[in-house]
Amino acid sequence: RAAGDPLITEIQDWNRYLGEGVDVAPYGKPSEFEANVVRRNVPWLTADPVSSINFTPLHELDGIITPNGLCFERHHGGTAIINPADHRLMINGLVDTPLVFTMEDLKRFPRENRVYFLECAANGGMEWRGAQLNGCQFTHGMIHCVVYTGVPLRYLLEEAGVKTNGKWLLAEGADASAMTRSIPMEKALDDCLVAFKMNGEALRPEQGYPLRLCVPGWEGNMWVKWLRRLEVGDEPWAQREETSKYTDLLADGKARRHTWVMDVKSVITSPSPQAPVTHGKGPLVITGLAWSGNGTIKRVDVTLDGGRTWQTARLDGPSLPKALHRFYLDINWDGSELLLQSRAMDDQGLVQPTKNELRLARGENSIYHNNGIQTWHVNNDGVVENVEVS
Template identity: 55%
Template sequence: MSSNRRPRRIVPAPEHPLAAPSSGRRGFLRRAAALSGGALAGGAGVAAAGAELARNLPPNVPEWSRTLGAPILASPYGVPSRFEANVRRRESPGLTRTPHSSVSFTPLQSLFGIVTPSGLHFERHHAGMPEVDPHQHRLMIHGMVRAPRIYSMEDLMRFPSVSRVHFIECGANTGMEWANVAVPTVQYTHGMLACSEWTGVPLSTLLDEAGYDRKARFVLAEGADGAGLTRTVSMAMALDDVLVVYGQNGEMLRPEQGYPLRLLVPGVQGVSSVKWLRRLEVGDQPWNTREESLHYVDLMPGGKHRQYTWIQEAKSVITTPSGGQVILDRGYHEITGLAWSGRGKVKRVDVSTDGGRNWRTARLQEPVHTKALTRFRLDWTWDGGPALLQSRCMDDTGYVQPTYRQLRAVRGTRSIYHNNAIQTWRVDPSGEVSNVQVL
């Protein structure tokens, strides 16, 4: 933020402190203090910190190399290292009035690759998270079908299954930023976003089984939660790539993600991927449900709402370096981030470090899946000066992610949903990165 903050430097680990030059002892202590975050003051504290740090470093043998470790099954289902405690879902203070109809955000700034760990997948509940007994859960399919059916989980898991990698992005992702910068980090600007390998039954299989009427045009999906959340899905998508899923990243769905069954509508705003799925009704009209009329509708200049705005258009964001982070040293840094499109595959991502004047094309991590997060990377040498980092996604339809100026020219600033504008991060000479918007 303030430009007079001094750059912090990466301090080399104090290897071989005893072999350092004569001035090295003092230098080592200073470095040790820097490494410990500068929290300790005074000679005794610094010395203690130095000794503590050196204890496990060469030439000393670390304590974990000299003791017996924990046995197997210390944690039967495994949890992240306790040193990873900073990496967790968070809520944005003041965004909602009740934690039961609210959202928590994925820490995109700390993730690698394209798969979101299931425990970090953002949460969005409309009436809290129910605990559904899989033995008593049923999926009903009825409406414009010849043979309405009821399936148990046992039935559903018996059908031929498929696994596919797809993102889920809430339609309101980046919704707080339409008019101006509102939140500090990529966790809050873009964290209603996740990507998993989903396993389940193609909805087309179930529709075929029930014998759907060829005049049908829509399917209503309903959740078993208190909200009984309902959304209309087009028959075209239902027969194309919509899945009824029970698996996520190799395990069953997490309760937060709809255990034991959810719909997965690839490329469409997250609310359509109805969790705790209990009912599918085939029909010939959209349902105009509360989540399609009072919410998840996009207010346009002039006062009309766009209704049934399903597709999540191409979008990207740099996750490192990103808002709230501090670059510790000049020189080489990898700029990396995520790109995705609800219309297909990411074809290209360009990155600018000067606010959009000039662009370079980033490397894409293969394989690139359709309607999935795609990891991009670009080499960058930070010279210690100010920089404005942006990424711009192009999908395989040729569509190019828009600027804020272009988006607002059409949709104004009140629509809440489907903000896929190019994000800008400012790098301050101090190394601090912050959220800004440019025109």
């Protein structure tokens, strides 16, 4: 900084005058200078905002936890507003004792805290046929990662007593879309959670207040919000959201179904189209997120030249299964053009494919489960654009 910088030599207002006292905002808000850090939608994507989506501003965030007010929203029938005193969770079907729980009942079961990402199966769906949206908020922002507090689903199922032919579970939401999905009993008894808190506070209305199902590592659509009913059955139900939607149409016209796990994936969040390099050459922090529905991330490689040469990035922060992982590559930018990509590998040894590899395997009909490698082009001025390399 030049000598005589008035920000150093002159007393500023915030230094001269007393600030506001406590209690000005009983529920705190971000700084007014962060007003651009918001969820955003892409209006042409959907016909109506009640069955629509907005996106997490990944390019503005760091670490691995998504603040509650920035978790992307996906609803098929708008946000249900439910007084927790009026909320009920029913378990019926192939059980010894059908049960109905109030929220108070649920809070008397032993509870656990777990960090999980939730990714919509359609994340990146607009990018299947080529680079389209200019920003990782839009290409990758159907994801959030939250600390959930809730009751392991297993405890509730044990309380009801699942009959021996009870192999499937139907989870149903109380919203106007009555979202319903079939979940195999092994998964339900493994790591599913019936959650009522996110990041320490009550679920936000848009995230399913007062109760949501967590189906760790599996596609977001199964994480039923405003959870009101769990039916035990002996086969999957073939509801709309697991037949006409959330199945993957292949090139030969057949559809893959029951593709629940979210595959290993990563994206550079900065620099990215909404987070250009404004400081010129010299030290540059490249950062991004990696995740896998199979478990933890073992390694992330980053290329500056569109995949010709790769360097291993530094993973920093907690490495938790089925949670976001944060990576960094600290470089000295010489001001030349970059073709940035990241490639993640999970603890099962699965490696993120290129978009071309993915298209060869699955064709271009599907919008779901795009975990292909993302490319950002950085020009000499630091302007960043969504591109594809062949």
